[in-house]
Amino acid sequence: MGEDMTRHAFLTRLPRLLLGLGGLAAPSLSGAEPIKVGFFMSMTGRDASFGEASLRGARLAVDELNAAGGVLDRPVELVVEDNRSLAGESATAAKKLISRDHVVALVGECSSARTLEAAVIAQASGIPLVTPASTSPKVTQVGDDIFRVCFIDSFQGQLIATFARRKLGLTRAALLVDTTSPYSVGLAEYFAKTFVALGGEVVATQNYSGSDTDFRAQLTSIRAAEPDALFLPGSYVAAGLVARQARELELRATLLGGDGFEAPQLLEIGGDALEGAYYATHFAVENTDQASVSFVGAFRARYGSAPNGLSALTFDAVNLVADAIRRAGTTDRGALRLALSETRGFPGVTGLMTINGQRDADKDAAIVTVRNGKLTFVEAIRP
Numbered sequence: 001m002g003e004d005m006t007r008h009a010f011l012t013r014l015p016r017l018l019l020g021l022g023g024l025a026a027p028s029l030s031g032a033e034p035i036k037v038g039f040f041m042s043m044t045g046r047d048a049s050f051g052e053a054s055l056r057g058a059r060l061a062v063d064e065l066n067a068a069g070g071v072l073d074r075p076v077e078l079v080v081e082d083n084r085s086l087a088g089e090s091a092t093a094a095k096k097l098i099s100r101d102h103v104v105a106l107v108g109e110c111s112s113a114r115t116l117e118a119a120v121i122a123q124a125s126g127i128p129l130v131t132p133a134s135t136s137p138k139v140t141q142v143g144d145d146i147f148r149v150c151f152i153d154s155f156q157g158q159l160i161a162t163f164a165r166r167k168l169g170l171t172r173a174a175l176l177v178d179t180t181s182p183y184s185v186g187l188a189e190y191f192a193k194t195f196v197a198l199g200g201e202v203v204a205t206q207n208y209s210g211s212d213t214d215f216r217a218q219l220t221s222i223r224a225a226e227p228d229a230l231f232l233p234g235s236y237v238a239a240g241l242v243a244r245q246a247r248e249l250e251l252r253a254t255l256l257g258g259d260g261f262e263a264p265q266l267l268e269i270g271g272d273a274l275e276g277a278y279y280a281t282h283f284a285v286e287n288t289d290q291a292s293v294s295f296v297g298a299f300r301a302r303y304g305s306a307p308n309g310l311s312a313l314t315f316d317a318v319n320l321v322a323d324a325i326r327r328a329g330t331t332d333r334g335a336l337r338l339a340l341s342e343t344r345g346f347p348g349v350t351g352l353m354t355i356n357g358q359r360d361a362d363k364d365a366a367i368v369t370v371r372n373g374k375l376t377f378v379e380a381i382r383p
Contacts, residue, residue, distance in 0.1 A: 029066060034075045034076065034077035035070075035076050035077065036102060036103045036104060037077070037105050037321055038079050038081065038094070038097030038101060038103035038105070038108075039080045040094060041055060041108050041109055041110065042082070042083055042084065042110070043055065043080070043082035043084075044085065046237070047235070049264065050110040050111075050133075050310055053311045054110060054313075054314040056302075057132075057307065057311035057318075058078055058318050059078060060299060060302060061314070061318035065318075071322045071326055072329070072330075076318075079097055079103055081093035083109070089117075090109055091120070091121055095121055103127065104127070104128075104325070104331040104336065105127060105128045105129070105321045106127060106130070107132065107321065108131060110310060111134065112182050113136075114134075115129075115134035116139060119146045122146065123142050126145060128324075128333065130149060131146075131148045131317070132149055133150050133313050134150070134183075135151065135153045136152070136182050137186070137360075138186075144341070144359065145333075145337055147340050148359070148361055149316045149317045149320055150313055150350075153186045153258075154186075156365065157189070159280050159365055160191055160280050161198065162194060162198065163367055163381070164229050165195060168229075168278070170200065170228045170229040172201050172203045172226065172228050172229065173192075173203065173228075173256075174225055174231070174253060175188050176218055176230065176231070176232045178209065178233070181234070183233065184234055184260075188231065188233050191233065200229075203226070204224075206218035206219075210234075215241060216245050219242070222253075223249055229256055230253040230255050232255060233258050234260055236269065237265075237269060239257055239261045239266060239269075240270030240271075240273075241269060243274045244269075244273045254277070254278065255276070256277070258281075259280060262309040264308060275371070276369070277370045278367060280366070281367075282312065282313050282365065282366065283309040283313065283349070284368060284380070286377040287377075289351070291348065292350075294349075295312065299311065309350070312350050316348035316353070319348070320348070325339070327342070341359060342355075365380070366379070367379050
């Protein structure tokens with residue numbers, strides 16, 4: 001497998017290598033019919049920062065592909081639909097992209113709930129969907145057209161719990177769960193099972209709704225249980241607000257979270273109250289792998305800032321679709337689905353990736369902490 005993986009990595013990077021050699025130019029794509037890839041995300045509304053970060057990664061991927069000669073000598077076109085962070089809109093977006101725009105594949109969403117809406121449409125239409133960041137196991141269970149480039153909640157929950165027990169030595173955990181979010185409920189379940197199995201104790205569980213902004217009642221109840229860990233499987237908005245309100249209430253438990261914390265606005269909302277928090281994510285800027293280093297450099301050059309995990313994952317999702325089209329030699333949906341399912345050792349910027357039998361990605365995860373007001377890479381952990 002090692003030899004096949006090396007060859008696959010070389011062939012995947014070959015267009016970029018050729019483009020970078022002096023005297024060689026990408027073939028002209030003028031007049032060729034574009035390969036349309038549908039992109040649906042929360043470009044406006046509550047989760048707009050997720051959508052913006054993802055779109056940046058997707059556009060960078062498309063531009064690099066086209067600069068290197070496109071795919072099958074055809075340009076790649078990204079067709080964007082905004083679901084406005086609203087329930088029901090992802091299904092509508094998927095229908096438009098498939099029936100109106102005739103896309104060959106879909107890329108989206110970050111929210112597992114919103115991806116599930118679109119996945120049903122994609123599966124019924126036979127159009128492959130690759131989600132960058134939806135971690136609920138239910139997503140790929142919709143059918144054989146649904147794939148992901150991120151790790152899943154079971155791995156993420158186990159990883160955070162294991163890190164909390166074995167590396168941080170935490171013993172008493174409280175959970176604060178968004179009962180309206182499949183992501184939050186699932187992640188809390190996996191964390192709790194692992195934490196207890198490793199000798200820890202779950203001393204309190206409190207619930208909230210995704211739209212809530214005042215968590216003082218729940219945090220007051222949690223404080224009475226005297227936890228040394230507070231696990232919040234929620235978004236960066238909730239994380240920042242909970243951190244501030246917990247400090248006001250002198251709740252000193254170590255804040256732990258998942259990839260929902262991943263957003264530039266996390267530190268803007270939580271400020272110094274987030275100091276010492278830890279969370280699991282898919283990508284760290286400090287990664288020294290050459291693919292990651294090149295991506296970070298290109299991203300900084302284009303956008304003037306470092307990428308986050310969502311940008312990197314969506315960059316990988318678009319490139320995975322392109323790689324599968326190349327290997328299939330066609331945009332036929334059945335051939336594309338098969339090529340995606342046969343992905344082994346894909347050299348993504350978020351790590352080497354293999355699509356397993358459940359169409360989930362086997363890959364590394366990163367632990368990040370807030371230290372001196374900055375997001376700091378702690379370590380990478382393999383499945």
